[in-house]
Amino acid sequence: MSELVEFLRARFAAELDDIEGYDGGWNDADGCWGIHVDPEFTRADVQAKKRLLELHPHTTMRQDLGEARLRVAYGPNWEKRLKRVDDVFCTTCHVEDGVIESSGQPCETLRLLALPYVNHPDYREEWKP
Numbered sequence: 001m002s003e004l005v006e007f008l009r010a011r012f013a014a015e016l017d018d019i020e021g022y023d024g025g026w027n028d029a030d031g032c033w034g035i036h037v038d039p040e041f042t043r044a045d046v047q048a049k050k051r052l053l054e055l056h057p058h059t060t061m062r063q064d065l066g067e068a069r070l071r072v073a074y075g076p077n078w079e080k081r082l083k084r085v086d087d088v089f090c091t092t093c094h095v096e097d098g099v100i101e102s103s104g105q106p107c108e109t110l111r112l113l114a115l116p117y118v119n120h121p122d123y124r125e126e127w128k129p
């Protein structure tokens, strides 16, 4: 699960890296195809996707074990905590009757966020929504 979050963060960072130094216009640096680059749009797009990601935090704790144990996963060192367990929960998507349910899969929202990167070598088939 945390690998999907890491994957998304890496893709978002790469998108921002790609526009570094561009002030807009056509990018034909490779001499093949002209691609219209709108850095302002790209920055807004990445910012929106990052906010969507933040709206789907994950936890390793079930809510029915007590609110005090429900720690949103994006706090300090959240990746290290998540890597210690296999089963994590999206605190947004997997709530039923006040109890966070385990799906065993990354939540569909994050999987949809990753879908445009399906051809990236680090994309995993099991992430397909």
Ligand SMILES: [Zn+2]
Residues within 6 Å of the ligand: 056, 090, 091, 092, 093, 094, 107, 108, 109, 110
């Ligand atoms: Zn979710």
